[in-house]
Amino acid sequence: MDEGNTRARSSIRLHKELSAIWDAPPGWGRLAAVNHTTIGKRFMLTAFVFFLIGGLLGMLIRAQLATSGSAFIGAPIYNQIFTMHGTIMMFLFAIPMFEGFAIYLLPKMLGARDMAFPRLTAYGYWCYLFGGSILIVALLAGVAPNGGWFLYTPLNSQPYSPGINADIWLLGITFVEISALSAAIEIIVSILRLRAPGMSIERMPIMAWYLLVTAFMMLFGFPPLILGSILLELERAFDLPFFDPTRGGDSLLWQHLFWLFGHPEVYIIFLPAAGAVSMMIPTFARHELVGYRSVILAVMAVGFLSFGLWVHHMFTVGIPHLALAFFSAASGLVAIPTAVQLFSWIATIAQGRPRFDVPMLYLGGAFVVFILGGLTGVMLAMVPFNFQAHDTHFVVAHLHYVLVGGFVFPLLAATYYWLPHITGRMARHSVSVPAFWLLFGGFNLTFFIMHLTGLLGMPRRVWTYPEAAGWDIFNLISSVGSFVMAAGFALFAVDIVLQLRFGERFRRNPWRARTLEWATPTPPPSYAFASLPVISDRADRLDPDRIGPELAAGRGYLGAARNGWMETLGVDIASGEPREVVILPRPTYLPLFTALATGAFVLCLLFKAYALSIVPLLVVLGLFLAWTVSSGSRRDLEDLPIAPGKTAPPHWQVERPPSWWAMSFTLTADGVFFASLLFGVLFLRVVSPDWPASQGPVLDLRLALPAIAAAGLAALAGRHAVRRLLSGRPLAVALVACAGAHLAAMALLVAMIVALGDPTVHANRATIFALLAFAALHAALGMIFAAFGLWRERSGLLSPARSVDLRIGAMWHGASAVVVTIALLFAWIGSAP
Amino acid sequence: MSRTSFLGQPFFLVAGFSIWAVGFLALYALLSVGCAYGWNEIVVVGSFSLLRLQLVAVFIVSLAACAGVVAALLARRRGGGKASEHFLAILALQASLAALVATFFTFAGVLTLSICD
Ligand code: HEM
Ligand SMILES: [Cu+2]
Numbered sequence: 006m007d008e009g010n011t012r013a014r015s016s017i018r019l020h021k022e023l024s025a026i027w028d029a030p031p032g033w034g035r036l037a038a039v040n041h042t043t044i045g046k047r048f049m050l051t052a053f054v055f056f057l058i059g060g061l062l063g064m065l066i067r068a069q070l071a072t073s074g075s076a077f078i079g080a081p082i083y084n085q086i087f088t089m090h091g092t093i094m095m096f097l098f099a100i101p102m103f104e105g106f107a108i109y110l111l112p113k114m115l116g117a118r119d120m121a122f123p124r125l126t127a128y129g130y131w132c133y134l135f136g137g138s139i140l141i142v143a144l145l146a147g148v149a150p151n152g153g154w155f156l157y158t159p160l161n162s163q164p165y166s167p168g169i170n171a172d173i174w175l176l177g178i179t180f181v182e183i184s185a186l187s188a189a190i191e192i193i194v195s196i197l198r199l200r201a202p203g204m205s206i207e208r209m210p211i212m213a214w215y216l217l218v219t220a221f222m223m224l225f226g227f228p229p230l231i232l233g234s235i236l237l238e239l240e241r242a243f244d245l246p247f248f249d250p251t252r253g254g255d256s257l258l259w260q261h262l263f264w265l266f267g268h269p270e271v272y273i274i275f276l277p278a279a280g281a282v283s284m285m286i287p288t289f290a291r292h293e294l295v296g297y298r299s300v301i302l303a304v305m306a307v308g309f310l311s312f313g314l315w316v317h318h319m320f321t322v323g324i325p326h327l328a329l330a331f332f333s334a335a336s337g338l339v340a341i342p343t344a345v346q347l348f349s350w351i352a353t354i355a356q357g358r359p360r361f362d363v364p365m366l367y368l369g370g371a372f373v374v375f376i377l378g379g380l381t382g383v384m385l386a387m388v389p390f391n392f393q394a395h396d397t398h399f400v401v402a403h404l405h406y407v408l409v410g411g412f413v414f415p416l417l418a419a420t421y422y423w424l425p426h427i428t429g430r431m432a433r434h435s436v437s438v439p440a441f442w443l444l445f446g447g448f449n450l451t452f453f454i455m456h457l458t459g460l461l462g463m464p465r466r467v468w469t470y471p472e473a474a475g476w477d478i479f480n481l482i483s484s485v486g487s488f489v490m491a492a493g494f495a496l497f498a499v500d501i502v503l504q505l506r507f508g509e510r511f512r513r514n515p516w517r518a519r520t521l522e523w524a525t526p527t528p529p530p531s532y533a534f535a536s537l538p539v540i541s542d543r544a545d546r547l548d549p550d551r552i553g554p555e556l557a558a559g560r561g562y563l564g565a566a567r568n569g570w571m572e573t574l575g576v577d578i579a580s581g582e583p584r585e586v587v588i589l590p591r592p593t594y595l596p597l598f599t600a601l602a603t604g605a606f607v608l609c610l611l612f613k614a615y616a617l618s619i620v621p622l623l624v625v626l627g628l629f630l631a632w633t634v635s636s637g638s639r640r641d642l643e644d645l646p647i648a649p650g651k652t653a654p655p656h657w658q659v660e661r662p663p664s665w666w667a668m669s670f671t672l673t674a675d676g677v678f679f680a681s682l683l684f685g686v687l688f689l690r691v692v693s694p695d696w697p698a699s700q701g702p703v704l705d706l707r708l709a710l711p712a713i714a715a716a717g718l719a720a721l722a723g724r725h726a727v728r729r730l731l732s733g734r735p736l737a738v739a740l741v742a743c744a745g746a747h748l749a750a751m752a753l754l755v756a757m758i759v760a761l762g763d764p765t766v767h768a769n770r771a772t773i774f775a776l777l778a779f780a781a782l783h784a785a786l787g788m789i790f791a792a793f794g795l796w797r798e799r800s801g802l803l804s805p806a807r808s809v810d811l812r813i814g815a816m817w818h819g820a821s822a823v824v825v826t827i828a829l830l831f832a833w834i835g836s837a838p
Numbered sequence: 839m840s841r842t843s844f845l846g847q848p849f850f851l852v853a854g855f856s857i858w859a860v861g862f863l864a865l866y867a868l869l870s871v872g873c874a875y876g877w878n879e880i881v882v883v884g885s886f887s888l889l890r891l892q893l894v895a896v897f898i899v900s901l902a903a904c905a906g907v908v909a910a911l912l913a914r915r916r917g918g919g920k921a922s923e924h925f926l927a928i929l930a931l932q933a934s935l936a937a938l939v940a941t942f943f944t945f946a947g948v949l950t951l952s953i954c955d
Contacts, residue, residue, distance in 0.1 A: 205920075205921065205922040206848075206922050206925065206926065207921060207922050207925035207926075298925070298928070298929060298932075299932075301929060302929060302932050302933055302936065305851065305852070305855070305933055306855070306933070306936050306940070309852075309855040309856075309858065309859060309937075309940075310940065312859065313858075313859065313862050313944065325869060325870075325873055325953065325954050325955065326951060326952060326955060327869060327893075327947055327948065327951045327952065327953050327954075328866055328869055328870075330947035330951055331862065331865065331866065331944055331945065331947060334943055334944040334946075334947065335862075335940075335944050338940055338943055338944065342936075578848065579848065579920075579922045579923065579926065580920060580922055581922075687867070688870075691870050691871050691874045692870060692874065
């Protein structure tokens with residue numbers, strides 16, 4: 006009794022101390038929040054709002070298609086509506102929803118206090134909000150994109166879509182994409198490095214594996230789309246003919262870049278939802294996930310295979326049959342690892358003592374719908390069938406079965422499962438069962454019918470059809486179904502509100518789950534765990550009811566407030582042994598301001614104020630540099646106590662802190678972007694019919710070779726500076742040399758761009774222009790990195806023990822040299838007579 | 839602190855499938871270039887065109903590389919080490935086996951199908 010009292014008292018004191026450090030200030034201060042619990046909730050709420058808008062547009066589509074010859078909205082509006090429906094659902098609902106889910110839950114599942122880069126999380130959120138808002142405002146203003154969510158060229162090139170509509174898509178989506186890419190890097194680093202001590206890689210919760218693979222897929226999938234968007238925007242704004250077949254461009258290049266992203270995107274949406282299923286099923290089956298390792302294997306296989314089938318969206322564009330065979334085979338193959346996961350879930354239920362509850366009902370619905378979607382997917386992967394069903398409503402039916410079965414229904418289940426964690430209240434479930442049946446029935450009524458209209462030949466993306474086609478009755482049923490489904494969503498929303506208002510409070514772990522996120526108090530405090538647990542078994546075999554109070558009393562790692570620091574632990578990637586204390590940044594308005602400046606830049610581009618756009622661009626750069634001011638230390642610190650008898654250094658004093666990994670993955674994404682550009686250059690050269698063999702510009706080797714030498718020199722000087730720092734010698738000269746060499750490389754590259762002449766005459770010149778500009782950008786950023794290093798050194802923030810800033814810079818200098826060399830090589834090949 | 843051996847690196851989890859991905863791109867690129875330059879019309883031996891030979895060569899090299907990764911990981915599977923290393927080793931082995939099968943299944947078309955039409 007006595008002991009219990011002191012424990013309670015000490016946990017309340019600890020709670021007060023930690024709250025004082027971690028909570029964001031009230032009022033306007035909320036805009037400064039960087040905490041993962043807060044930002045995660047904001048992401049999910051915003052995504053839900055976008056889902057409602059997207060759903061509303063879906064209803065409008067169905068209202069228009071209900072009868073033949075309907076005069077309800079008309080073609081121009083219809084085009085905007087179906088484009089925005091697809092765009093919103095894919096970019097503004099599904100991806101951000103999973104990001105919010107990951108940001109909210111991931112640290113809690115891993116036993117950490119926050120994500121690795123809280124300010125980046127906040128920046129990502131604001132970018133998402135502003136980018137999404139641009140699209141919605143455009144919709145309200147009647148200038149929304151109208152060329153389909155895949156924005157095919159040449160329909161969306163300047164001559165055929167002269168308005169601002171396509172620019173809004175390109176710029177708005179790229180803006181949102183920045184947010185997704187930063188989230189991907191952050192998720193990877195957090196999973197690899199920020200876990201509870203003892204959570205070795207084979208003990209991670211299965212969700213962490215799913216999110217890890219998903220984030221890597223984003224790292225490889227988004228750069229091609231960003232590249233495509235930039236190229237198309239360059240074509241639209243400055244007439245560089247990348248996709249214009251009359252000047253050596255090729256529309257198929259756009260399709261390749263889009264689907265290189267577009268297909269993996271579908272799995273980027275599906276995998277996190279499947280991860281959530283793999284977390285929920287064991288709880289309700291009261292049995293750990295059967296085949297933990299096979300599931301990991303399957304998820305990895307899906308991650309790879311889904312990149313090898315982008316052309317199945319382009320089967321009918323005239324690609325050699327042998328290539329179609331590769332993509333068809335890969336498309337069929339991806340069904341196997343997907344089935345492995347399904348069988349693992351079924352086996353878990355079969356081996357356990359399943360308990361029924363509302364989330365299970367929604368999961369049952371998800372299984373049925375997803376399996377049907379998977380079957381039509383295999384049908385569509387077969388080339389001859391695809392030729393018949395291409396661009397009919399059969400495809401619309403298939404894609405909704407997959408997306409709704411693979412994402413929306415699991416998401417609804419997950420909402421019922423995890424909402425109590427967010428609110429601290431249990432649902433009453435009074436209307437959740439009827440809501441489910443409305444949703445399930447309405448969905449199948451809407452979309453099953455579309456298989457039939459599709460097989461009868463009804464094309465997708467048409468705003469109306471003649472009565473003579475005989476599709477009226479089917480379309481009417483389908484539209485009625487969609488209104489039934491809408492009623493289901495309304496009831497679902499009512500159920501959630503009821504839970505928020507009248508749900509019963511509970512202390513901890515209402516579902517008797519065995520994973521770590523249920524060991525936090527509910528609703529969770531901003532610091533998630535008062536102290537960090539030691540994990541000695543697989544993360545789905547834990548006992549949150551026992552661990553929770555222990556941690557709350559401060560009996561784990563980092564169980565005390567220190568220096569007003571926001572601390573969490575960094576661990577070894579494989580073994581999970583503690584390596585360093587990661588000290589996270591305090592709440593700040595910087596992410597908001599940086600996102601606002603980024604938004605201003607995007608708006609300048611949108612309204613073609615290119616000269617003006619330099620201003621916000623410089624502001625963005627300056628603000629990003631301002632982020633770093635508060636980080637680091639001016640003296641070497643002793644190792645810090647992290648638990649009785651254990652110490653660890655602060656993160657800036659270790660060899661590979663989270664920021665080092667972040668730079669590695671940023672360079673990976675940069676490399677993928679560059680590789681996509683090289684692919685584009687080769688593609689146009691080989692495939693485009695109108696490519697002059699001889700009269701292209703000739704690259705001046707007298708400029709190119711010195712540029713390569715300068716870039717190489719910058720890389721060497723950067724490394725030399727690191728060596729001097731490590732051995733305690735002065736390094737300013739080396740860094741100045743590094744910056745100077747970058748400057749020289751940049752000047753030479755710019756001179757080459759000028760010598761190139763008008764890049765709009767032919768795609769040949771336009772691609773060389775793009776290569777040179779990309780290389781020049783790397784040299785320019787290299788200069789900033791060198792100057793940054795110099796400033797850190799002058800401010801006393803560097804020492805042999807605190808060298809990471811400089812080593813990160815050196816990584817960039819090296820990468821920049823590689824980029825300059827390869828870009829010039831390709832430019833030279835491209836320009837050779 | 840003991841250092842993990844080269845074959846115990848997490849990188850090996852993705853080695854097999856990376857080979858698959860590189861082989862995939864190589865085949866697709868080679869096919870496009872070959873068809874553009876008419877290498878399918880250059881007969882080398884019997885009914886084998888230059889392009890067919892090149893494609894089959896990429897196919898065999900990819901298979902061999904995948905098989906090589908499988909063999910290296912098989913040889914390493916025995917022996918102690920930490921639980922996480924053991925776990926990663928088994929996972930890497932299974933992944934590279936899956937990649938071997940995927941390589942065969944996705945690329946086998948180069949043996950029989952018509953090339954450029
Ligand atoms: C709320 C219920 C929904 C309804 C009633 C609905 C209805 C439709 C309809 C009728 C189309 C065909 C438009 C046309 O071809 O003219 C369509 C297209 C599409 N839907 Fe949905 N949908 C719903 C939910 C979703 C969800 C949840 C997603 C994704 C997560 C989604 C993604 C898409 C995409 C990507 C397209 C293709 C757009 C294009 O062709 O450019 N939909 N939807
Ligand atoms: Cu696909």
